[in-house]
Amino acid sequence: SNQDSEGPSNQKPSSTTESGGSSNSIISKIKTDKSLHNKLPSKIASSGVINVGADPGSPPDEYKDENGNFAGWEVDLAKAVGKTMGVKIKFTPLQFDSLIPSLQSKRINMAIGQMGVTEQRETIIDQVAWLAGNELFAARTDSSLKNITKLTQLCGINVATTRGSREQEFAKDVKDKKKCEKLNKEPINLHVFNGADQAAHSVTNGRTDVFWLGSTAVSYFVKQSNGKAKIVGHYTDKAYIGPGFSKNSKLSPLVKQAIQKLIDGGSYALLLKNWGLKDSAIANAQLNPTGTPK
Amino acid sequence: MTSRLVDVKHVTKLFADEYAVRDVSLHVDSGEVLCIIGPSGSGKSTLLNCINCLVRPDSGSISVDGELIGIEYRNGTPYEMTERSICFQRRKMGMVFQQFNLFPHMTVMQNLCEGPIRVLHEGRAEAQSRAASLLGQVGLGDKADSYPSELSGGQQQRVAIARALNMQPDLMLFDEPTSALDPELVGEVLYAMKELARTGMTMVVVTHEMGFAREVADNVVFMAEGRVIEEGSPARVLDTPSNPRTKDFLSKVL
Amino acid sequence: MTSRLVDVKHVTKLFADEYAVRDVSLHVDSGEVLCIIGPSGSGKSTLLNCINCLVRPDSGSISVDGELIGIEYRNGTPYEMTERSICFQRRKMGMVFQQFNLFPHMTVMQNLCEGPIRVLHEGRAEAQSRAASLLGQVGLGDKADSYPSELSGGQQQRVAIARALNMQPDLMLFDEPTSALDPELVGEVLYAMKELARTGMTMVVVTHEMGFAREVADNVVFMAEGRVIEEGSPARVLDTPSNPRTKDFLSKVL
Amino acid sequence: MNDRADNVTAAATSDEGGQLTPGLVPVKRKHPGQWAATLVATVLIILIAISVSTNPGFEWPVVGQYLFDVRILEGLLKTLELTVIAMAIGLVLGTLLALMRLSNNRLLNVLSWLYIWFFRSIPPLVQLIFWYNFAALYQTLKIGIPFGPSLLEANTNSIISPFTAAILGLGLAQAAYTAEVIRGGILSVPRGQFLAARAVGMPGALIMRRIILPQSMKVIIPPIGNEVISMIKNTSLVSVISFAELLYSAQLIYSRTYQTIPLLIVACIWYLVVVSLFTLGQSFVERKYRER
Amino acid sequence: MNDRADNVTAAATSDEGGQLTPGLVPVKRKHPGQWAATLVATVLIILIAISVSTNPGFEWPVVGQYLFDVRILEGLLKTLELTVIAMAIGLVLGTLLALMRLSNNRLLNVLSWLYIWFFRSIPPLVQLIFWYNFAALYQTLKIGIPFGPSLLEANTNSIISPFTAAILGLGLAQAAYTAEVIRGGILSVPRGQFLAARAVGMPGALIMRRIILPQSMKVIIPPIGNEVISMIKNTSLVSVISFAELLYSAQLIYSRTYQTIPLLIVACIWYLVVVSLFTLGQSFVERKYRER
Ligand SMILES: Nc1ncnc2c1ncn2[C@@H]1O[C@H](COP(=O)(O)OP(=O)(O)OP(=O)(O)O)[C@@H](O)[C@H]1O
């Protein structure tokens, strides 16, 4: 598993062609902040490595590219943070189920995996917000669905999402408040899959009608589907996404500062642009932003 | 006055190009007891198994009570029967094996009634009452609810005899019924068989018990290498054998 | 002139509160053959198994060649031996079972040499050459590379005898060595045993072969219900039994 | 010789319940080591238990909170349901396949071999995905003449519900494994039993049902027990097709709350309960079949 | 009587190779149904093959493209490596546990029972996560006196590498299943073999190794075959702790490219190859042990 260790640079991001240079060249230009580096916990400072656990099954957030190397916008941001702090980032591929235990067992210092920030999760782990995502709906190209903006439009249809997603809670909310019943419609028929690929697949083969997930994942899927799927709406309830740390970690405030530095320095915007995520950029990095629901 | 019950004509059976039974012909009249003796591997068991078609002969014919076993004529041509039809024919013949082969997961009573109830579709009461009287006859009236593992070898073999009899067969086949028994248990099984012979049951018995053959058999057949070497009354075959092989065998066994 | 090789004193063994062997005392002198006869369940096998400690007696003592079997004294108190120490004692006694119990996954030669090589740590060459000559003695010189499944029952039993002999025991124990054999195969095994007795081997033989006992035994013991009922020379016990139970048993078996 | 005969006759003449001459009674071997070891083992187990129950990492309060959560209990029910149905399919189809493998009919033989080979090779996860997504490959199921008109046609997704897919994926694979076990069991019944049943005039099917299979149980039950216990846990694979059984129900909760370890413990507790009950039942059945 | 004796003597006097009197030779039963069924089955299999190979849903070109992809091949290697090591642990520890279960020593007996009960109950997924993250619960492994000072201390994460965790998670569970199978095998060897070996003076361990275990192979091999084949596919569970074996390698690719079905087919093809080779080896070994 050592081959997963990577320096901060040496390969091109896979899916972008926009201007601003490749992610690697952007990252390589980032300057290390000595003061941040000096504040690092002694273990990390002495090893010069931050261990990042990443579930590589959710493109374009984090995945393995054609060469088997980690790629994705969260991967890029993590590398950029590492460069800012003057340490290497070592990625460990972990499925979601072992991400949190691995944080708790100190196997990894930081976990990425399109982890939404919620109050409940903040009681278990530290989270730093580095993106404000929204959600998209995708359906088969031949689907009659369009312009979904309200969740009540999903009443009575089969909706696919993944476990742990905010979407799960939103749907429950609709159900709990009996919003569909009030419209004399069946409730949302939510299918919760293990991974985005399985959820997306259930849409292409007609098992479900709508794939509902974070905008990054949905637009990536539509791009990969070779015209088999299309975007049929969006739900703009912005929510933060960001890496997780063990509770009261010494590292999380430093990462927050590093992100802020990247935002201020402009490389943050360049990196997000590379992945077509300009609209989701944030202006202020936050540690455990309070008041985020779900 | 007696009629031919079993008629074996030129039966041959090969196992992998080796003759197990080789052109054997013999017959048993109704009410007669035929004993088959001979060295190990001489084809005695195979011949017995051919009679109730547990082994299908390669050629030759066997008829029991005038009916061809395992063969049916269609448009004048003899065809092999289906296994299912043979099942019906076997019901007329009871068989007792050397190793008893009682069903170990059933009580003695269940062993006796399994065939009559499941195969002959008799009523349970009828089958059981006959079973009880048969168990009495072989001296095991009190063992109906025992399991085979709780019985001695001799008792098990007597149960096996009763099980075969409960199918009300026309013919009983015995394959070395006492050779897996302790010497002192042999007597009780032979006694049961003698009693059976006295009732007029037709029997074919493969045995090494020369005393039994001498006392009970109407005819004795000596087999070797798949053939019938010598046949005749017990007195003649056992006391004045004409064939040297018979003499040799008897000298070892007696 | 003869010395006591086996000395059994007041041996008792219970299985689940039932006496299998009940206060049995007997002894065998060096070079003697003792035959044990008796009905099924009389404790013959159990007694034999006690001698080489396959079964540990509940009370009583057995010594072979002056050495207590399965018991060791520490500070004047008799203690049960560990299984490991008993293993060493068993090496002086060869045992032949009714069911042969050859190792089916080994050739005849491997069967014979397993003990000497693995247990006595003899050289392979030495063990094999002795094995070959033993196989010759029991008339199976050409079967060294056969597997047990390729041999007849009589041949298997003779291999079992050779296997036991290849451990160079002081004493041979036989538990009904011929009773699982076809009648005509019995002779060859009894012949091998007679030859063995002639070489002066001390033997304890549980058997139903009265002819053998009469011819070979120095002493005959009749057991019933775990006890020794009668003991003496073969002529006395077999021909003029004094105990009614002995008479009854002999009348069934002879 | 005479002295012998004499001393024995003395014993023989004593009556049935007569006094035994007491022989040497050796002192039974003590096993002080064993007692010490038992003590050490017991202490160790208690220590582990204390360590586990006091370790904050296990978050026992959270465990308690979710142990009887309705989602967990529903998942447990689904697990049991899937196990029972898939195992039933496995047993019935497996018995059939075993009989086919043992039959003299070459065709049945080869078909059974192919089935076992194929379904043991394909991971159950793939089978689940395949059955669930059958519609992607064959949008309609037709029954008809090859290359000719179809007689019956139906939308695949409407026929293969997620539940059907789960059952197919688990049950068909299980049949292949079960077939091998049952085949071994049937082969373990002495041939004499078959002959005896035949000699009574029983036809083949009856022989199997009444004589051979009941006797093969002794050999079949332990490995089938293994298979059932595996199945109880393998049902968690159906999460891949969004079917929430016990483990996935726990996963669904902790992927919201991030309380991974305590929720896995909740699942494990239920698995322990179910497996224990099953093992109890198994040893009961086993004893019944081993008795004779 | 005389006529009988006569006609038989005639037959008996003909010499060894003498002419047989030809008896009735019945016409062998034809099985036209069987031939027809074989034909139908063959046609069906061909039709399925055609349907599968022409269905665009299977995306055969993609299958071809990835079949020998280096990531897939590396995953395959990992699968084989894990299977071999975990199975080896399972066999060795399982044999030990089986012997403990069968020993007269009460302590060993209970310990073995507890082990089998526990490790068959806990899902392998949980065991993997547990071993991998053992450090969350016990940050340092200490060897020492309970409640007293520790003699040896080491960081858990440095001792339990992902590979160690994978091996522990799979191997320890496998041992529990294997123990049950081996126990059955040992019990199937006739007691006479044990007695005979004892009578030759062999000590217990030697008897097991040379006499009992070789003979129990016949009964053990088929269910162990099942277990190995299960294990080949169960290794895919280690993906949860960052270990990319065959199936997960395929999943990693299709989670990026969304070419789910063809990549699963790639994995299946390799599983079929591995299982076929293994089955071949198994039937070879099986024949060897069944011969005698
Ligand atoms: N099912 C079989 N397959 C192959 N060969 C067989 C089979 N049954 C019997 N034989 C062979 O046929 C020959 C005759 O065997 P059979 O059992 O009829 O002899 P037998 O006279 O009954 O001997 P025994 O006294 O040992 O029972 C032997 O050479 C035997 O090996």
Ligand SMILES: Nc1ncnc2c1ncn2[C@@H]1O[C@H](COP(=O)(O)OP(=O)(O)OP(=O)(O)O)[C@@H](O)[C@H]1O
């Ligand atoms: N291992 C055992 N467990 C319980 N009871 C036993 C055991 N071995 C023998 N017995 C009982 O001890 C008694 C004596 O048995 P044993 O086998 O010694 O008799 P035997 O004279 O050898 O009989 P046979 O001629 O049938 O071999 C019998 O009642 C038997 O049931």
Ligand SMILES: [Mg+2]
């Ligand atoms: Mg025979």
Ligand SMILES: [Mg+2]
């Ligand atoms: Mg005995």
